[in-house]
Amino acid sequence: MNAKINNRRLSPEDREQQILEGAIRFFAEKGFSGQTRELALQLGITQPLLYRYFPTKRSLIERVFEEVYINKLDPAWSAALTDRSQSLHKRLCAFYCNYSEATYRNEWIRIYMFSALMEEPLNKHYIGLVEEQILMPICIELRDYCGLPTKDISPISQVELDHIWVMHGGLFYHAIRKHIYRSRVSTNFEEIVSRAVSTMLEGTKAAQL
């Protein structure tokens, strides 16, 4: 990216990109009821120029969703979750460090929550992916870790899934506290992850769940 873009008369590609990036920042802060005039002001352009690049406000919002959500779940991470040559603790820590770096970001978290409150279908779709590609694999590995029967013997139950959701949600909630509540939180997220993973693994085994 250019350090200082001359904001006057950009190429269509650059302008569109600039608007999109500005819109992500803007809507993450104000929510999607934020006004196009204020967005334009923040971008240093006039409001009608937005409409040369995006036919409606809604279409801009949908590009924001695309930009923010697309390709945030790397299939390699789920693959690594099931690689039993590594300890499960190590795999889970590595996963949550990667995952959090991609998604526990100010703009991602806030836009995610705004869109969920608006009942954007995107949210349900994303939750489906998380359960399928992350939580289910973890449940299966946890069964193995605790010496419990495989999913072929008895399928993963809703309660097992929700049990893992507590850890997953607890870590996600750290990002909510940071970026939505804007609370002071531990800067050392890796330590929080390591503790949460250890606790979940040892606790689940010890409590014989």
Added chain:
Amino acid sequence: MNAKINNRRLSPEDREQQILEGAIRFFAEKGFSGQTRELALQLGITQPLLYRYFPTKRSLIERVFEEVYINKLDPAWSAALTDRSQSLHKRLCAFYCNYSEATYRNEWIRIYMFSALMEEPLNKHYIGLVEEQILMPICIELRDYCGLPTKDISPISQVELDHIWVMHGGLFYHAIRKHIYRSRVSTNFEEIVSRAVSTMLEGTKAAQL
């Protein structure tokens, strides 16, 4: 409450209460950018009538905050948390069942999240109460449970607090999934609480955190 209120010409007290309750339902659903005309329509009254009872939209929103937030943390619950005549597991389960019944409700959760995204000061205040009246006591009890030094010897650290935040947030996240994401979740929340508490207690002890 009357089962079916005659909506025509109510006493000022009844009308104000009706508007307030309707506003809670309405803003919980649409967020605070929801429009007064739509609220009035939903209440079966005309929009200017709102302004007889609340001078501005903002003042109505502030009444909604009051109504939703006030007196939701019963001091008796925190007191019960430190009653060592009961097992810590039992105390925590009892606490989270009480707490969730008061706060993990559709309107509470959604208004809470909308207000947090708007950076209402209320949110920061509430988080302070939670840390002080709920999480700190739990940290202290957990130290005792794990045979670790009391807070007089070494004060509760941010990492310890964040460790408990993972469980607390994980349970709260269950309500987010239910009321904000509107996902299908376990109906038996008590079981989820019991598992989360057991896992946290046994895991923290076993992992020697």
Added chain:
DNA sequence: ACCTTAGTTTATCAGATGATAAATAAAAAC
């Protein structure tokens, strides 16, 4: 240098939205 192209701005519209004032009508007071 001139002309053409196209990125940007100025001016403006139509409908939405918070809020107010006057008119109406139901209940209370007498």
Added chain:
DNA sequence: GTTTTTATTTATCATCTGATAAACTAAGGT
């Protein structure tokens, strides 16, 4: 039964807001 009071509605305002059209201007081609 008439008058007074007041809860409610109708009508309306000013501003905001998404969107459009025309004017302007910087850059590239000739």
